[in-house]
Amino acid sequence: MPLRIDVITIFPDYFAPLQLSLMGKAQQSGLVTIAIHDLREFTSDRHRSVDDTPYGGGAGMVMTPEPWGQAIDAVVTDQSTLIVPTPAGKLFSQPVAAELAHSTHLIFACGRYEGIDQRVVEYYRPRIDVRELSIGDYVLAGGDVATLAMIEASVRLVPGVLGNPESLVEESHQLPGVEYPSYTKPPTWRGLDVPEVLLSGHHDQIARWRAEQSTIRTTHNRPDLLPGS
Numbered sequence: 414m415p416l417r418i419d420v421i422t423i424f425p426d427y428f429a430p431l432q433l434s435l436m437g438k439a440q441q442s443g444l445v446t447i448a449i450h451d452l453r454e455f456t457s458d459r460h461r462s463v464d465d466t467p468y469g470g471g472a473g474m475v476m477t478p479e480p481w482g483q484a485i486d487a488v489v490t491d492q493s494t495l496i497v498p499t500p501a502g503k504l505f506s507q508p509v510a511a512e513l514a515h516s517t518h519l520i521f522a523c524g525r526y527e528g529i530d531q532r533v534v535e536y537y538r539p540r541i542d543v544r545e546l547s548i549g550d551y552v553l554a555g556g557d558v559a560t561l562a563m564i565e566a567s568v569r570l571v572p573g574v575l576g577n578p579e580s581l582v583e584e585s586h587q588l589p590g591v592e593y594p595s596y597t598k599p600p601t602w603r604g605l606d607v608p609e610v611l612l613s614g615h616h617d618q619i620a621r622w623r624a625e626q627s628t629i630r631t632t633h634n635r636p637d638l639l640p641g642s
């Protein structure tokens with residue numbers, strides 16, 4: 414059963430990259446089907462409006478609930494998971510990507526402006542799995558880029574999508590922390606040599622060096638990922 418993904422957005426063109434590379438191949442292989450829906454197709458006024466002023470005042474505009482209700486109702490099933498990207502959401506992570514990769518149907522609601530009227534989440538929460546997710550502690554102009562990131566991170570984990578599942582095995586055995594630095598040909602580039610151990614053929618020494626490099630990088634760049642932190 415392929416993973417089905419429906420993306421609802423006012424900027425369908427944002428998702429053209431999903432036809433390329435690994436995501437494109439995943440669709441061609443039938444492992445994943447991705448459909449992009451223009452929210453404005455689900456409006457009923459001649460201006461095809463999707464936003465209005467916020468109750469309670471405040472800057473900006475809020476996306477009105479009805480177009481979202483019409484759009485989600487057009488694709489939802491009892492197997493759906495509705496994902497709402499938002500800075501206020503739980504943090505998206507590799508384990509969450511793995512969960513989504515094993516879903517049957519994902520609906521991404523890509524908000525813009527100041528976000529989507531909260532009643533959309535409230536309406537669907539008793540009916541289907543609803544997840545408000547954030548890709549990080551910085552503010553984007555909308556949910557579209559976050560949706561692209563979550564789709565790519567999740568779809569690459571769908572069994573059969575990655576040509577070489579070995580890379581997933583390596584990832585899953587990744588020590589806590591960031592990955593070691595990578596090198597390829599030429600052995601010397603602009604006077605810089607590849608670390609000698611990587612050319613030695615001593616796999617135990619290479620594994621030890623890579624673990625050390627991972628720890629050094631994690632300590633420097635992501636001490637929050639160190640065990641016990």
Ligand SMILES: N#Cc1c(-c2ccc3cc[nH]c3c2)n[nH]c1N
Nearest residue numbers: 498499524548549553555556559
């Ligand atoms: N996910 C996520 C986000 C967002 C985001 C998501 C949706 C909307 C709708 C209007 N502005 C948005 C920002 N900003 N930063 C993140 N990590």
